[in-house]
Amino acid sequence: MPLSSKIPSGxxxxxxxxxxxxxxxxxxxxxxxLEIIVVGTGLAGASAAASLGEMGYKVxxxxxxxxxxxxxxxxxxxxINAAKNYQNDGDSTYRLFYDTIxxxxxxxxxxxxxxxxxxxxxxxxxxVAQGVPFAREYGGLLSNRSFGGTQVQRTFYAAGQTGxxxxxxxxxxxxxxxxxxxxxxxxxxxxxxxxxxxxxxxGIIARNLVTGELERHFxxxxxxxxxxxxxxxxxxxxxxxxxxxxxxxxxxxxxxxGNPCFTQIHPTCIPVSGDHQSKLTLMSESLRNDxxxxxxxxxxxxxxxxxxxxxxxxxxxxxxxxxxxxxxPRDVASRxxxxxxxxxxxxxxxxxxxxxxxxxxxxxxxxxxxxxxxxSGADNATIYKLGKDVVKEKYGNLFDMYxxxxxxxxxxxxxxxxxxxxxxxxxxxxxxxLMTNVPNLYCLGxxxxxxxxxxxxxxxxxxxxxxxxxxxxxxxxxNNLADDIRTxxxxxxxxxxxxxxxxxxDRITRMMNIKGKESVESFHxxxxxxxxxxCGMGRNAKGLTEAIAEIKALRKEFWSNVxxxxxxxxxxxxxxxxxxxxxxxxxxxxxxxxxxxRNESCGGHFREESQTEDxxxxxxxxxxMYVAAWEYKGDSQYELHKESLDYEVxxxxxxxxx
Amino acid sequence: MEHYNMNLTLKVWRQKSANFKxxxxxxxxxxxxxxxxxLEMFDVLNEQLVAEGKEPIAxxxxxxxxxxxxxxxxxxxxAHGPWEQTTTCQLHMREYKDGDTIVVEPWRANSFPVIRDxxxxxxxxxxxxxxxxxxxxxxxxxxxxxxxPIDKQKADESFAAATCIGCGAxxxxxxxxxxxxxxxxxxxxxxxxxxxxxxxxxxxxxxxNQMDAEGFGSCTNIGACEAECPKGISLENIARxxxxxxxxxxxxxxxxxx
Numbered sequence: 001m002p003l004s005s006k007i008p009s010g011x012x013x014x015x016x017x018x019x020x021x022x023x024x025x026x027x028x029x030x031x032x033x034l035e036i037i038v039v040g041t042g043l044a045g046a047s048a049a050a051s052l053g054e055m056g057y058k059v060x061x062x063x064x065x066x067x068x069x070x071x072x073x074x075x076x077x078x079x080i081n082a083a084k085n086y087q088n089d090g091d092s093t094y095r096l097f098y099d100t101i102x103x104x105x106x107x108x109x110x111x112x113x114x115x116x117x118x119x120x121x122x123x124x125x126x127x128v129a130q131g132v133p134f135a136r137e138y139g140g141l142l143s144n145r146s147f148g149g150t151q152v153q154r155t156f157y158a159a160g161q162t163g164x165x166x167x168x169x170x171x172x173x174x175x176x177x178x179x180x181x182x183x184x185x186x187x188x189x190x191x192x193x194x195x196x197x198x199x200x201x202x203g204i205i206a207r208n209l210v211t212g213e214l215e216r217h218f219x220x221x222x223x224x225x226x227x228x229x230x231x232x233x234x235x236x237x238x239x240x241x242x243x244x245x246x247x248x249x250x251x252x253x254x255x256x257x258g259n260p261c262f263t264q265i266h267p268t269c270i271p272v273s274g275d276h277q278s279k280l281t282l283m284s285e286s287l288r289n290d291x292x293x294x295x296x297x298x299x300x301x302x303x304x305x306x307x308x309x310x311x312x313x314x315x316x317x318x319x320x321x322x323x324x325x326x327x328x329p330r331d332v333a334s335r336x337x338x339x340x341x342x343x344x345x346x347x348x349x350x351x352x353x354x355x356x357x358x359x360x361x362x363x364x365x366x367x368x369x370x371x372x373x374x375x376s377g378a379d380n381a382t383i384y385k386l387g388k389d390v391v392k393e394k395y396g397n398l399f400d401m402y403x404x405x406x407x408x409x410x411x412x413x414x415x416x417x418x419x420x421x422x423x424x425x426x427x428x429x430x431x432x433x434l435m436t437n438v439p440n441l442y443c444l445g446x447x448x449x450x451x452x453x454x455x456x457x458x459x460x461x462x463x464x465x466x467x468x469x470x471x472x473x474x475x476x477x478x479n480n481l482a483d484d485i486r487t488x489x490x491x492x493x494x495x496x497x498x499x500x501x502x503x504x505x506d507r508i509t510r511m512m513n514i515k516g517k518e519s520v521e522s523f524h525x526x527x528x529x530x531x532x533x534x535c536g537m538g539r540n541a542k543g544l545t546e547a548i549a550e551i552k553a554l555r556k557e558f559w560s561n562v563x564x565x566x567x568x569x570x571x572x573x574x575x576x577x578x579x580x581x582x583x584x585x586x587x588x589x590x591x592x593x594x595x596x597x598r599n600e601s602c603g604g605h606f607r608e609e610s611q612t613e614d615x616x617x618x619x620x621x622x623x624x625m626y627v628a629a630w631e632y633k634g635d636s637q638y639e640l641h642k643e644s645l646d647y648e649v650x651x652x653x654x655x656x657x658x
Numbered sequence: 659m660e661h662y663n664m665n666l667t668l669k670v671w672r673q674k675s676a677n678f679k680x681x682x683x684x685x686x687x688x689x690x691x692x693x694x695x696x697l698e699m700f701d702v703l704n705e706q707l708v709a710e711g712k713e714p715i716a717x718x719x720x721x722x723x724x725x726x727x728x729x730x731x732x733x734x735x736x737a738h739g740p741w742e743q744t745t746t747c748q749l750h751m752r753e754y755k756d757g758d759t760i761v762v763e764p765w766r767a768n769s770f771p772v773i774r775d776x777x778x779x780x781x782x783x784x785x786x787x788x789x790x791x792x793x794x795x796x797x798x799x800x801x802x803x804x805x806x807p808i809d810k811q812k813a814d815e816s817f818a819a820a821t822c823i824g825c826g827a828x829x830x831x832x833x834x835x836x837x838x839x840x841x842x843x844x845x846x847x848x849x850x851x852x853x854x855x856x857x858x859x860x861x862x863x864x865x866x867n868q869m870d871a872e873g874f875g876s877c878t879n880i881g882a883c884e885a886e887c888p889k890g891i892s893l894e895n896i897a898r899x900x901x902x903x904x905x906x907x908x909x910x911x912x913x914x915x916x
Contacts, residue, residue: 051797066718067784069824070726086804125800131793131853133817140807158817164725165820172792179788187781210773239720273693278701279722401724404741404748405695470797519708521701565713571675571774573716574708 003256003629003643006431007111012649013093016115019432023475024482031056034481035489037204037219039191039246041068043163043462044445045225046170047469053177055474060217061174062186062206064241064576069171072227072239073465076163077284077398078147079155080462082120087144091152093117098650100460103149103329104425104453105603105619106652107259107627109645111432112450119471120463124156126470130169134158146289147458149329149657155459160284160398166462170469189215190576191246194222194253194441195500201253201441202490203497205504209576212569214501216492220484221440221477224250225469228424228446230263232584232591233536234528236421237269237282243580244587247428247447255436256629256641258429258449260587261595264456264604265537266422267333270405270415271353280420281405283356284398285458288326290361290391291415293317293333295354299344305355305414316340324657331455331604331617332657334419338537339615341418348416357414362387419537423461425452425604426594429629429643433476434468437629440480444468449627454603511578512568516561520578523558527551527581527588535592540608544596548589552636555585590630590638597640600624621652662692664756668703670715671763676771682761692752696739697722697729699751716775724748724888727823730830731776732763737827737886745825745888765830769837769873780826782872783840789868790861791844793853812850819846821889828883828891834875839883841865842899843891849902859906866903 008015026034034057038049041063049061063071083096096117101108124142128134134156135143144153158165177183186206193205195216203218229244230236251257268283294313301308316336318325328336337354340346347353363380366387370378373386388411392399402410428436428443430450435442445465452460534547558581566572600620601610610618626642633639665688673680687703694702697719704714720728729746733739739749754760762776770778820843828839845862848854854861877896884893 047797054796065720065726065728066780067727067824069784069787070720070728072721072726074727075721075723075725084803122798122800124803126795126797128803128806129793129795129800129853131816131848131851133813133820133847133851134803135817136808136810136813138810140809140813141804158820161725161821164823165817168820172787173795173797175784175788176792176794178784185784187784237723239726240722241720274691276691276694276698276702278695278698281723400743401748404724404744404750407750407752474797519705521705521708563708565708565711571716571777574714 003429003437003641004431005109005111005643006433007109008432012110012114015111016118020475023479026478026482026485028056030485032058033485034058034220035060035218036477037217037222038062038225039204039223040071040225040227040447041171041174042071042073042225042227042445043167043170043465044447044469045071045223046167046174047466048223048225048444048473049183050170050173050177051470051474052477053174053180053182056182059177059183060186060219061183062189062191064188064190064209066187068174068185068187069168071167072242073167073462074164075239076462077160077282078286079145079157079162079459080123080166080466081147081154081457081459082124082156082463083117083154084121084124086142087153089152091154095152096120096154099150100451100457101453101650102655103457104455105617105655106453106621106625106647106650107262107602107645108451108453110647110649115472116451116464116467119467122471123463123466127166127169130173132158132165132169134165145286146327148285148288148327148333149324149457155286157286160286160395163462166466170466192249192504192579193500194250194438195496196253196438197490197494197496200439203492205500207504210571212567212572214504216497216501218490218492220481220487221442223442223444223473224428224447225444226447228427229584229587230421230424232527232588233421233531234525235272235277235280235532237266237280240279243583245580245583247443248583248587250428250436250438250441250443252632253438254632255438255441255443256429256631257426257590258627258629259426259454259594260591260630261535261598261605262425262454262603263421264330264423264425265334265419266330267337267419268356268417269420269422270402271348271350271418281401282420282422283402283415283417284395285330287356287395287398290394291326291356291358292360293326293337293354293356295340295345295347305347305357314345321657328657329455329457334537335606337419353416353418355414356417358391358410362391362411365390423456425449425454425456429627433479434473435476435480442473442477444473454605508568508575508579511562511582512564512575514560514562514564516563518561519563520574520581523554523562524581524584526554527585530554531588531591535595538606538608539595541596544592547592548596551585551589551592558582558585589636593638594628594630597628598624619654625652664690664692664751664754664758666690666754667759669759669761670776672715672775673772675774680772690751692750694751695722695747696731696733696749696751697747716777718777719747722747725823727825730765730778730825730827732765732830734761737765737830738888743888743890745823765826767829767835767874769835770826770829780824782874783824783826783837785872786837786841786865786868787844790857790864791848793848794857806852808852816847816850819843819850819891819895822891823889825888827886827888829874831882831886832875833880833882834878836877836883837869837872837874838877838896838899839887839891839893841869842895845899845902846895849898858902859909862899862902862906
């Protein structure tokens, strides 16, 4: 099947406006007859479910957590971008579009990214109207800060808890629709299959995680808003339950998987402390507004950081990238940290960490505060105290979190940080309308591949999740369902539902009957290690080829030796986890296949064979200016479809932050 | 930080489901690192149980960075354990020393029935939010965000209330199992903002009515909720909720929607 992105024709800046003015609509009486399934209740899912419920559709929303409010969007810290230009620093829709395209290393669609930049301003308006308490200045207006890969201040934030505040806003809207009866909420439910009838997605099989029972649910359309798959690496900043299962089941039902190898490794996370580690914790990119990253100039320097004088510190990001300094994009900052540690300059007991230091920011803010309060001759101790209060207001919750995890006080000693898996730019392939190549199956938010190319800029994930849910899907869904108003709800005793449920039931039974020796957790850890070592920050053909063989072998072992305690028809978290790990064991292989195919470096995908003399990523636009959309053809069989990327407005060039 | 290992005795609540009677079961864990989180210590125990062919302990957890509100253990008689303003997942084992015994229970409240072991059903909180914990604004109608300046202090106070993670520690800590801190945090978040003003009366009344319908107890100003809240939500919010509620009832405009 040829891939059509369905980007509307016409000039970039009028594509979305024209689409909105000409797309088909569904009248209110017909909306009441149309049932929509939304899987996942993070920013994309909650905003979509709430908006579609308000519009009059009959919505069913599903999440595996005990409440929709706990989806992992809640943990996003730093902020959300919007081209408001409130700071009068030259921002515009075009500039946000351009920064995002460039930040993604020219591997995203112009049309999608421009639309994202265009609706970004509406998101802020919508959230403020809902009562999201963004940070404000004394004049009562909204405050902004900077994020990586940009030279303007366009990031809106609520301390280090922006994701929480945005999700609670969407969640409240969702609960309002639940209480009005427009949305039916299914918490502690996990989607385990897409049901297709006449080639269209018409429902799902979900498992009630409390009783273990399988349920059939019909929908005229199914929206997957199920987040990213970073947990394939075992250790990541994702929540413990974050998984690829819904997207993977859709993939096996025919939905193409776009750019699976595009993974974001975030530069500033708390380093691994031992084998017991279950997850990694992010320290927001916003900290790079004020924190300076450095390592000692001398290899293996074991002095305490506070004993190392200024002239013996290497502020390597400021040295290598003077134009953007500590605010280079994430992929660049992560590789630079790895380079220093690999070269023997790392710090801390593992030597796999660099410093993130706030001393100069504390003193700088302290001086401003001292002036404000009229103590122009204040001593250093007073300045320090005043500055510390400012830093505390900006980042207090992050500093507290760091102190609880490490037992160290980051106001006194620099934070130790190291890159960790954070986000996946890859995901289900979707067209401009957010529909996968399976009709009536949509994918929103991090779960799709669409807007961030090969590297996402900070504060853009929240923007995309809410753009998709609040401002895109309400139009594009109607455009398609307008042709479906004569389709009556299909009873769930239809053979397709029966067969899908049997398929799921057989798979679970087979897994439970293995009764092997090794725990699910242990398989997950082993998979994570293969992925991190061979499909992580640096990738090469040899390692990827080995990884593919190792993953296949591990998968075989899983299906013959996994031990899952308990029963099927009960609350059984080990069984839930086993299903997710089984899917990761398939996805991991596809990620390596994709990484092996893409013999160029772009964004977060760094092929060691493809770099410049000074170690920067080297793109190959001649051969790889395309979206790799993989079709599932059976066990370990994938067919590559290429969607070529046509740049009409931006001229791709070597991405430089020097 | 000095790192050390320890051996511990755990007394953990086991309960097959809401329909079964529960009991304490004692476990030994060895070689626990002081750098582990409390839940990582439970991971070690569960791996041990799986290896022994026993059923692992069910407990709720997800983000493991103190923000999703899913984790919910009652540790040695305290909701989320001994550290101030800390969720269970952020409690670390350097709090404990070799040979310690730790007692772990689920949240105990009639409105939070046990699902299994340490896992409880907190859907009553969602229904309270659905009763009025929102601003009724549909997507796509909003004016420019800066058209409505908001006093910074008010905005900051609103944010402080809005940091509630809905974990239910306030209910678990309260001898009356009252949900007033949770309800008051939401009412305060919205009442402190001009956008929340039009619905302030119905919101307070409807949320309180729902809270009562869910069977939560009354507030008698004990303050255990504030002491155990992992986000430091202040008791002042309860005072504000009482003012909102009384104001609504006396003005006669706080009609319940039912």
